[in-house]
Amino acid sequence: MKPTSNSKMQSKMTASLTMFNIDAPRWDQSTFMGRLKHFFNITDPRTLLVSEHELDRAKALVQSCRAGMVPPGTSQEQLFYAKKLYDSAFHPDSGEKMNLIGRMSFQVPGGMAITGFMLQFYRTVPAVVFWQWVNQSFNAIVNYTNRNAASPISVKQIGIAYVTATSTALATAVGLNLYTKRAPSLVARWVPFAAVAAANCVNIPLMRQQELINGITVTDENDNRLGESRRAAVKGITQVVISRVTMAAPGMILLPIIMEKLEKYPFMKKIQVLHAPLQIILVGGFLVFMVPFACALFPQRSSIALSHLEPDLRVSVVAQHGDKVPHVYFNKGL
Template sequence: MPERLNIDGPLWDQSTFVGRFKHFLWVTDPRTCIVSEEELDKAKILVEQYRKHKEPPGTTVEQVIYAKKLYESAFHPDSGEKQNVFGRMSFQVPGGMAITGAMLQWYRTPFAVVFWQWVNQSFNALVNYTNRNAKSPTTTTQLLVAYVSATGSAMATALGCKYYWTKRASPFVQRYVPFAAVAAANCVNIPLMRQNELLYGIDCSDENGNIVAQSRFAAAKGITQVIISRITMCAPGMLILPVIMERLEKYRWMQRISVLHGPLQVLAVGCFLSFMVPTACGLFPQRCSIKATTLEWLEPEEYEKLKKKCGNNIPPLLYFNKGL
């Protein structure tokens, strides 16, 4: 009898960067965004049936793998709920390329800076909320405060850099205003959208998946890694593309097609993101870990709860979902 697929485990080794890159290249495939709701629901049903060894007779491994791909791309790993299509990581390439390309093209006026930063942070807020640790609920008020704070920080950073660099920097350096604003906003947006994790901690489990503790330090570690990943995701496109455009715009043929500069930058950003989305997501393991002894000196009250729950069998490592 052929060996069954581990439906809840990754297809590639997640202890290596290459394995994580392959996994996220597979699961963030933008083509999954146009799959119908009906097909997504059928994929979820097949995954659940396969998990219980009750899949329809004649189901092939290829069908199960494709259902697993659709399920992991569209449903939250904690709650199992279907995610908003615009907030899925698989929408990062089409959504990110359009917005980032626009920010890089239209940065010369204060209105353009403010408008595109607002659009970008609205998109980021949706992505951050969609990919949060779903076991840490956030109130509507907290979401609103996070959204306004992150959007305001992005606009303030962008306008501040714009006015400062306009007087002191060359037009080429001014092209980096969008990246400075995006990097600053990520440092505000993500922690605020996931503030409940920092306030109350997130579930930590042993190697068998049994929840044994809650940790604020684990939340801080996961959120920090997500911030680094998000900045890394957009960095190559927003740092390298201005250099390319600065060189190209000196040629007459490029000056004659100025109306196409925006679409060209959108396509170029898409090329960068196609590679950088799985790269950034794969920088750190999705199933992150901390040493149990860390709780002893950082969160002693949680360590006491852990000792009461596990007795003399305290696991050396505690695992948690860091989010995306």
């Protein structure tokens, strides 16, 4: 029996999918818009509702595609969706499933709740202390989950990073809160952002201190390992700090201005119990756009010029490859 035209077409589609590079970015990652589309895709909060079983199936499909063994009948859209789920839930270095709270897709629901409460309960010291502690605990989980997995960190180092960042946030928040007692109320509303920004500058470098001490793996354009670089680690961590502060800035700077205006209206004075839920919803509106925007500021696969590396590593690369490697590449983390 001769194969039908449909079966021939199916065979051609299956053959083409076996050659499909599932790890190739769907959108051009060298452009900001390409990265923005990518992070809108993988930070989609709806992926949090996907069952563990479906996540495991997505990982299996991604691994099958990498091995060139795509199951018959699989469409390209199914592969794209599997990769979306894989990227949202599994670490890019280790391939291990990340805890739900630490995933970037949890940044919107988790961040909106915590930030909303920080912005609402900023007047009393006990409230400031409690919500800054909650926020730094959340940040510590996110930073640990999204670290460069090639640089292990001990429980002691995690504890030091957590305590130091929390102390920094509390000292900043409580100190500024007391300092701004006589300042305009809007200035006091901006104190939580100052605390969050200061803590991020401490928390992220400390949580990823092993990268600063031992360096992170750098590769050539074809992912061939070249060595470990501390300067690459500094660049990657700096970019992550900038991204995290940018992520929080619009909501924590603009929302206090909005609430300051709204709370002057009589109807808002009558529904004070709804102020916190309102701020949570508004923060969520900011974060839906700011999480992917901030993640897209810098390429995930970052690069650094060979001339900017440590002298010993630079000499080693030149000795092995001559002038064929003008830039090296590394995963900056999130």
